[in-house]
Amino acid sequence: MAADHVDDHSLAADGFMAASVDGRSFSFQGVGRERLDLGSLVSIDVPDRLPMMGQIHQLRMGESGVMSGSGRIIGSFNSEGMVTPVPAAGFREARIAAADRSLVELLHSSSGALLEIGTFTNTDRFDARLIPKKFNRHTFWCGQSGSGKTYALGVVLEEILLRTRLPMVILDPNADFVLLGESADKAAAGSAAPLGSRSVRVLRPNVEGAEPLRARFSTMSTRSQAAVLRLDPLIDRAEYNDFLHIENFIGGAEPESIVEQLRRAQSPGSDALASRIENLRLAEWRVWARHDAAASEILAGRPDATVLDLGGFDFAEESLVVVLSVLDSLWAARDAREPLLIVIDEAHNLCSSEPGSPLQRAVRERIVQIAAEGRKFGLWLLLSTQRPSKLDPDIISQCDNLALMKMSSPSDLDGLASTFGFVPRTFLELSPFFRQGEALFAGGFVPAPGLVTVRTRLTREGGSDVRVPLREMPT
Ligand SMILES: Nc1ncnc2c1ncn2[C@@H]1O[C@H](COP(=O)(O)OP(=O)(O)OP(=O)(O)O)[C@@H](O)[C@H]1O
Numbered sequence: 201m202a203a204d205h206v207d208d209h210s211l212a213a214d215g216f217m218a219a220s221v222d223g224r225s226f227s228f229q230g231v232g233r234e235r236l237d238l239g240s241l242v243s244i245d246v247p248d249r250l251p252m253m254g255q256i257h258q259l260r261m262g263e264s265g266v267m268s269g270s271g272r273i274i275g276s277f278n279s280e281g282m283v284t285p286v287p288a289a290g291f292r293e294a295r296i297a298a299a300d301r302s303l304v305e306l307l308h309s310s311s312g313a314l315l316e317i318g319t320f321t322n323t324d325r326f327d328a329r330l331i332p333k334k335f336n337r338h339t340f341w342c343g344q345s346g347s348g349k350t351y352a353l354g355v356v357l358e359e360i361l362l363r364t365r366l367p368m369v370i371l372d373p374n375a376d377f378v379l380l381g382e383s384a385d386k387a388a389a390g391s392a393a394p395l396g397s398r399s400v401r402v403l404r405p406n407v408e409g410a411e412p413l414r415a416r417f418s419t420m421s422t423r424s425q426a427a428v429l430r431l432d433p434l435i436d437r438a439e440y441n442d443f444l445h446i447e448n449f450i451g452g453a454e455p456e457s458i459v460e461q462l463r464r465a466q467s468p469g470s471d472a473l474a475s476r477i478e479n480l481r482l483a484e485w486r487v488w489a490r491h492d493a494a495a496s497e498i499l500a501g502r503p504d505a506t507v508l509d510l511g512g513f514d515f516a517e518e519s520l521v522v523v524l525s526v527l528d529s530l531w532a533a534r535d536a537r538e539p540l541l542i543v544i545d546e547a548h549n550l551c552s553s554e555p556g557s558p559l560q561r562a563v564r565e566r567i568v569q570i571a572a573e574g575r576k577f578g579l580w581l582l583l584s585t586q587r588p589s590k591l592d593p594d595i596i597s598q599c600d601n602l603a604l605m606k607m608s609s610p611s612d613l614d615g616l617a618s619t620f621g622f623v624p625r626t627f628l629e630l631s632p633f634f635r636q637g638e639a640l641f642a643g644g645f646v647p648a649p650g651l652v653t654v655r656t657r658l659t660r661e662g663g664s665d666v667r668v669p670l671r672e673m674p675t
């Protein structure tokens with residue numbers, strides 16, 4: 201016992217020593233009183249060189265408390281910030297220690313990481329930050345139900361609203377963001393006060409006093425109108441062809457007047473189409489704009505945030521009509537290159553890998569197109585889902601930023617590991633053990649992959665979980 205104690209003591213005095221053959225990765229070993237964890241940021245000091253920063257990617261605990269592991273070198277630092285590129289010269293012996301606040305702040309300031317989303321999980325002494333300018337790539341956000349995706353997404357959206365001029369549209373299937381405009385108590389004070397002055401438009405299908413969520417049939421593309429009518433160009437060849445010819449004269453009309461016009465035309469093709477419209481009860485859909493502004497028209501003015509509350513329509517297709525008309529209009533105006541963050545919560549509803557109805561297919565194809573080509577036009581996606589395997593893989597593979605919350609499904613984690621090869625596997629493997637509100641952020645929008653405990657929301661949540669009511673018991 202006594203001998204062990206002496207050994208530990210002498211090793212502790214040495215701390216952790218690292219070596220690198222290539223100047224890009226390092227391995228280390230030692231015993232120390234300070235805590236090093238998977239993902240910890242460390243300072244690496246080699247005599248007569250600028251201090252370096254690294255991150256631990258592998259960690260093993262050996263006998264007598266000897267810790268060893270390996271990691272990646274992030275860069276060298278002078279008093280101004282990070283000096284890039286990483287010097288590719290290795291070293292034989294360097295002292296490493298948990299990075300201190302000033303080094304972490306230099307990392308953030310030199311990479312433009314401004315969005316304060318919480319603290320690092322292994323040390324709550326340091327803020328964790330995202331790089332706002334890297335939202336000019338697509339972002340994938342996943343975690344199982346209840347892991348806190350929507351809540352944490354709200355934190356990131358608050359920060360974007362607070363610190364950037366990047367407008368956003370939020371496709372919100374569960375009315376989770378309908379209170380985004382209402383500042384929480386805290387938001388009214390301090391550095392968060394400007395949130396109160398952002399223009400947040402919340403469009404809702406059938407809620408008294410709210411701005412209505414509407415689409416305009418007459419301005420939808422021919423292809424999208426056909427999808428609304430559930431006409432497939434190949435399966436319904438004859439009727440689709442009639443529609444193409446008739447479309448010239450009904451194109452500008454709204455569904456309620458179309459039937460009348462079609463019946464008057466008195467041709468078999470127009471009659472069939474009129475019956476189709478009546479059978480689908482299109483004229484009863486509340487989604488049609490009539491005298492109201494359509495969502496796409498409101499969005500064209502680029503409010504800071506536009507929330508589309510997609511639940512609450514009487515017919516399931518109505519929400520798809522809104523989404524399709526909005527995405528179509530954004531795509532049609534893409535050459536203006538006006539940036540917009542398109543946030544899609546529960547994205548598996550809108551871009552599932554299943555075939556689906558013509559309307560679902562049209563929405564998915566448009567999202568695939570934006571994922572593949574939208575980036576250069578300023579159309580940037582932020583997609584959130586519980587099940588990555590249910591999403592079209594062509595969409596996920598276009599994402600450069602990853603936020604991963606608790607996820608226990610091994611097959612989903614395997615899928616993420618192969619799509620997001622830049623994330624250390626050891627970090628992904630922590631995900632089943634995450635608590636609610638803990639997330640792994642990786643990719644371009646962080647200076648280094650980070651395990652983060654997200655902060656509390658400033659704005660009010662729309663749809664927090666319903667609690668089980670308990671009874672008062674006699675004591
Ligand atoms: N960091 C947090 N702090 C406090 N409460 C939280 C936090 N994260 C989540 N919650 C609460 O936990 C509940 C579930 O969170 P949330 O709705 O964000 O989960 P989710 O991952 O979006 O689930 P789903 O996939 O079912 O939509 C909500 O009531 C939310 O208020």
Ligand SMILES: [Mg+2]
Nearest residue numbers: 349350351545
């Ligand atoms: Mg959610």
